[in-house]
Amino acid sequence: MQPRDLSAHDEYVAGRGIEEVARELGREPDDLVKLASNENALGPSPKAVEAIRERAESVHSYPKASHADLAEQLAERWDVAPEQIWLANGGDGALDYLSRAALEPGDAVLVPSPGFAYYSMSARYHHGAVREYALSKDDGFAQTAETVLSQYDGERIVYLTSPHNPTGSVVAPADVERIAAGTDEETLVVVDEAYGEFADVDSAVELLGERDDVAVLRTFSKAYGLAGLRLGYAVTPAEWADAYARVNTPFAASEIACRAGLAALDDDEHVEGTVETVEWAREYLAETVEAPTYDSQGNFVLFEVGDASAVAEALKQKGIIVRDCTSFGLDECIRVTCGTKPETRRAAEAINEVLAER
Ligand SMILES: *Cc1c(COP(=O)(O)O)cnc(C)c1O
DSSP, rough: OOOOTTTTTTOOOOOOHHHHHHHHHHOOGOOOOOEOOOOOOEEEEEEEHHHHHGGGTTTTOSSHHHHHHHHHHHHHHHHHHGGGGGESSHHEEEEEEEHHHHOOOTOEEEESSSTTTTTHHHHTTTTOEEEEOOOOGGGGGOOOOOHTTTTTSSSSSSEEEESSSTTOOOOOOHHHHHHHHHHHTOEEEEEEEEGGGGOOOOOOOGGGTTSSEEEEEEEEESSTTOOGGEEEEOOOOOGGGGGGHHHHHSSOOOOHHHHHHHHHHHHHHHHHHHHHHHHHHHHHHHHHHHSOOOOOOEHHHHHHHHSSHHHHHHHHHTEEEEEEEGGGGGEEEEEEOOOOOHHHHHHHHHHHHHHEEE
16 A cells, blocks of 8 residues: 655655765764755753763663643743643644644644745645745845845745844744734744744744744754754644644653753853854855855855855865755755854865865
């Protein structure tokens, strides 16, 4: 027998792993600089690592207290009720919960193009339809209320990404509010703030006090350096509180993930160091690399390089792994994650060499 017809479903194209590329090139992983997946260049929060070690002995139990404690801590941080915090297996898992909670079969979601692939993948898994709104290179991929509303047509969920992946542009809460006000009462506006810690705009969580049609996505994968652990959450409207228990996977985040998350939340030094490094690297890359770029508020910078696949391949031969943005529909762009200072300097030099040779 066969699974159901999955021909409309896409595969998620991740940035390539360092071991995978090292094997292909016949080199040691340590010789390579991986700046392809917007991971934390400083590694995980040391406090989280300690918590993971400490809790290893207790993973025979289902996570109960840790899950509740983490939801409570996050609720306090965002000034919402614990029921509004929907913990999940990564931010991606939280997107699935929002799809499950919001979509009837055939309902449509509106997603940015270019944009993060999982919004539409999740909608399709939940028997939803997908429409796109275009962001334009001409205005630096600006995400204004007009851009979104002029392309909105009654979809059930509208996705905004702030900072936007892969371009780095942001949406101010005032614009989120305009979008929420300009869409139907039954439309949920989801603001994906996976890179929120790196931006100097306020979080859209502040809108949840007055609105019941905005949700915000956050993750421990980027600023907290816990991408491998899979921990993220949505902050949802107060009115949605009892939906979580009806749509989530039992024990939605693991014991280790919850304990590590709690420790990481307490590790200001690590987050601050991360943000400082990113701010430095973002500026260094934009100034040093001899290619047109866009103003980024994420932990990455997008460059116009001509033939992105060829440039990414040439960089790989020099041991630098970046993201070829062809899969985002930007076949002239590469996205370069902010690395440590030595990694970032080496990457900038290599990019300039490759561009000069072409
Ligand atoms: C990284 C990322 C996420 C979430 O990633 P998880 O690892 O699943 O938490 C969500 N949205 C965007 C735009 C991202 O880049």
